[in-house]
Amino acid sequence: MLAINWITSGERVSPCPACHAGGHKRHLLDTSFDAPGAARTVALLQCGDCGARYADPVVAVDYHDIDQDGMRYYVEQGAGIDVMLEPFALLDRRPVAKYLEVGCSFGFAMAYARRALSWEVLGFDPGFVAAAGRRMLGLPIEPRLLDEEAVPEGGFDLVFCSEAIEHIAQPDAFIVILRRALNERGVLLLTTPDGDAVTPDQRPELLLPVLSPSQHVILYNAGAIETLLRRHGFVDVRVRKNATQLQIVAARTPLGEPAAYFSRARYRAFLQDELAAHRDDTELTAGFGYRLLCEDVNAGSFESAAATYQRLRDTYRTVYGYDIETADAVPLPAPANLSLSQYGERLPFNLCGVWYCRGIIALLGDRDFAAAAGYFAAAMCVGGVLRAILNAIGTDDISIANFCREAETARFSALAQSDPAEAVRALHALPQNTKGNRARLQRRLFIDLINLGHFAAAEDVLPPVEAAIDADTLPAAIAYGRYLLVHKKDAAAAASVFARLRAATIDDPNLAGWLREVELVQLAALAFADPPASLAAMREVAANRGRLASAIFAAHRSLAAHQLFTDLANLGHLDVAEQVIAAYGPPIEQPIDVNNASTAKAYGVYLLNHQRDPAAASKILAGTRDVVLAELTAKPDDVGLVGLLRETEIALLTALAFVGRKEALAAIEDISLNRAGFDADAFAAHLQRVRLRAAELFTDLGYEAG
Numbered sequence: 001m002l003a004i005n006w007i008t009s010g011e012r013v014s015p016c017p018a019c020h021a022g023g024h025k026r027h028l029l030d031t032s033f034d035a036p037g038a039a040r041t042v043a044l045l046q047c048g049d050c051g052a053r054y055a056d057p058v059v060a061v062d063y064h065d066i067d068q069d070g071m072r073y074y075v076e077q078g079a080g081i082d083v084m085l086e087p088f089a090l091l092d093r094r095p096v097a098k099y100l101e102v103g104c105s106f107g108f109a110m111a112y113a114r115r116a117l118s119w120e121v122l123g124f125d126p127g128f129v130a131a132a133g134r135r136m137l138g139l140p141i142e143p144r145l146l147d148e149e150a151v152p153e154g155g156f157d158l159v160f161c162s163e164a165i166e167h168i169a170q171p172d173a174f175i176v177i178l179r180r181a182l183n184e185r186g187v188l189l190l191t192t193p194d195g196d197a198v199t200p201d202q203r204p205e206l207l208l209p210v211l212s213p214s215q216h217v218i219l220y221n222a223g224a225i226e227t228l229l230r231r232h233g234f235v236d237v238r239v240r241k242n243a244t245q246l247q248i249v250a251a252r253t254p255l256g257e258p259a260a261y262f263s264r265a266r267y268r269a270f271l272q273d274e275l276a277a278h279r280d281d282t283e284l285t286a287g288f289g290y291r292l293l294c295e296d297v298n299a300g301s302f303e304s305a306a307a308t309y310q311r312l313r314d315t316y317r318t319v320y321g322y323d324i325e326t327a328d329a330v331p332l333p334a335p336a337n338l339s340l341s342q343y344g345e346r347l348p349f350n351l352c353g354v355w356y357c358r359g360i361i362a363l364l365g366d367r368d369f370a371a372a373a374g375y376f377a378a379a380m381c382v383g384g385v386l387r388a389i390l391n392a393i394g395t396d397d398i399s400i401a402n403f404c405r406e407a408e409t410a411r412f413s414a415l416a417q418s419d420p421a422e423a424v425r426a427l428h429a430l431p432q433n434t435k436g437n438r439a440r441l442q443r444r445l446f447i448d449l450i451n452l453g454h455f456a457a458a459e460d461v462l463p464p465v466e467a468a469i470d471a472d473t474l475p476a477a478i479a480y481g482r483y484l485l486v487h488k489k490d491a492a493a494a495a496s497v498f499a500r501l502r503a504a505t506i507d508d509p510n511l512a513g514w515l516r517e518v519e520l521v522q523l524a525a526l527a528f529a530d531p532p533a534s535l536a537a538m539r540e541v542a543a544n545r546g547r548l549a550s551a552i553f554a555a556h557r558s559l560a561a562h563q564l565f566t567d568l569a570n571l572g573h574l575d576v577a578e579q580v581i582a583a584y585g586p587p588i589e590q591p592i593d594v595n596n597a598s599t600a601k602a603y604g605v606y607l608l609n610h611q612r613d614p615a616a617a618s619k620i621l622a623g624t625r626d627v628v629l630a631e632l633t634a635k636p637d638d639v640g641l642v643g644l645l646r647e648t649e650i651a652l653l654t655a656l657a658f659v660g661r662k663e664a665l666a667a668i669e670d671i672s673l674n675r676a677g678f679d680a681d682a683f684a685a686h687l688q689r690v691r692l693r694a695a696e697l698f699t700d701l702g703y704e705a706g
């Protein structure tokens with residue numbers, strides 16, 4: 001088991017292996033590690049001159065030290081092939097024909113260079129995994145370390161060295177060998193962990209792979225690696241930070257614009273080609289199939305994802321004898337005392353990610369929320385077991401850690417749809433606080449439940465009202481205001497929440513994207529709570545305090561004014577609604593369509609009851625009715641539309657009665673045709689209401705009955 005002891009103050013005298021500066025070095029931490037056979041403690045020092053961190057003593061352990069199980073884990077799950085290939089995007093457009101990879105491991109990047117880019121490839125790696133890659137992928141990998149004599153001087157256009165230089169105790173000699181292999185126009189491409197990621201507050205799943213105390217002897221930061229490469233004649237050195245990794249491109253002639261040697265589309269095509277080429281190899285099918293599944297799901301191609309998943313499902317049924325589609329049928333191991341090898345005998349190493357992807361297909365593709373929640377729970381379970389095993393041998397898996405975290409979030413989102421009560425129970429079952437994780441999940445679940453209209457369940461997970469409003473807490477605070485408005489019917493309290501949120505979004509440029517939504521809900525609350533105050537709030541909207549671009553602002557202002565008018569008119573505050581029209585124009589500017597139909601109905605009622613203009617009112621209401629009827633043929637079960645149609649028909653009948661008896665009779669006749677094709681019973685009740693209303697109107701207006 002690995003222990004990390006951070007040293008708050010301490011120094012050692014030691015020469016820096018990267019820049020050779022002597023003198024005192026800061027002592028950052030000690031790692032204690034029970035290596036099989038011998039426990040050891042290694043110090044990590046930091047050079048004040050170049051910034052490199054390095055192990056003291058600088059002893060590189062045997063690089064051949066990985067077994068069959070470690071290899072299978074690497075091929076099926078551990079190798080981040082896309083991360084390995086992303087640095088290819090840094091290369092400029094100079095032509096590449098000959099590619100050399102040093103420390104190529106299984107050879108995934110070489111396979112991509114050969115298949116996707118048609119480069120002539122050669123690799124050097126003495127390790128067990130490299131021997132397997134040579135055999136399984138049929139790659140020209142020399143099973144030894146690269147030395148001066150191994151390749152012709154200037155024989156290569158590109159030398160790639162991914163996650164290797166941190167293992168090397170004498171980097172100068174190593175860079176000399178790499179440089180010698182390159183021609184004048186040749187490019188060196190490196191990746192290595194970022195030493196600046198070594199901080200006490202770093203997440204363990206990111207820190208451990210960077211430290212890898214038994215293997216990594218020098219951890220460079222951007223400055224340290226650039227210093228080293230410039231010293232060896234590379235005049236153009238560019239360093240990109242990608243999470244905890246440094247990607248470095250270096251050349252002896254100036255680098256130009258990047259070429260597109262890596263893209264997600266190219267990577268996906270590569271995985272498809274490799275999968276097709278190795279259909280009889282279960283380990284490669286598992287490895288390439290799993291990565292293709294992740295790409296398919298990330299791209300939202302659920303049909304393709306389902307086919308890839310089926311390949312994996314069939315493969316695993318053959319290898320393990322069970323069906324991963326039924327998570328309950330898979331014998332889940334208890335975490336205690338299992339070795340990596342014992343885990344691999346029972347389960348595919350990538351099952352966490354495969355089940356996560358299966359859950360996403362169920363959630364977003366099939367919309368089978370209960371099934372999705374089951375896959376996410378199963379993914380978290382196997383991911384947790386595998387990470388415990390990896391932690392016990394001093395490492396971790398970032399992508400499994402990410403899948404576990406994403407699966408937990410996605411599971412709540414699935415449960416909110418399939419079983420809100422279970423979602424609430426699951427939240428309360430979480431441990432009190434793991435670095436704000438529970439608070440984050442609680443806010444997400446609350447938002448989902450409010451958006452789905454499950455107000456009672458949402459009440460059981462009310463998030464604490466945060467003093468500080470930021471990008472994490474704002475969406476939940478908006479949902480809380482909606483809860484007060486819609487469920488608690490406390491419009492005044494909701495309006496005061498929204499006023500506070502609006503002030504926060506105006507002050508903080510990171511929250512600017514939320515301003516429009518906050519202003520709209522604030523107006524809605526004020527229309528209920530305090531109609532005159534809603535006019536003042538509308539003037540604030542019109543002042544464009546968030547400095548929106550003019551076209552966006554114009555659209556937002558008219559939407560806000562139309563929405564406010566509609567709410568005020570529907571609530572009967574017709575005098576205030578009139579002031580909205582006076583200041584911002586009529587609420588219907590363009591032809592009536594499904595988006596402004598409820599505003600059009602409200603405007604028709606306003607023209608009839610407030611402006612006493614039945615002719616204009618009946619024109620608007622007839623147009624509204626036509627639009628709603630047309631929309632109902634596409635969505636016959638839309639409750640909101642049905643309600644809108646009925647209210648519009650009653651209002652239209654009323655307006656036409658004021659126009660004349662003949663017009664009112666024609667309206668009743670048309671309504672009785674049941675053009676939307678409603679169920680007879682439901683329609684009879686509506687028609688009864690229409691006739692009663694007509695009788696009232698005819699009496700009031702002194703018309704002869706129909």
Ligand SMILES: [Zn+2]
Nearest residue numbers: 016019047050
């Ligand atoms: Zn140094």
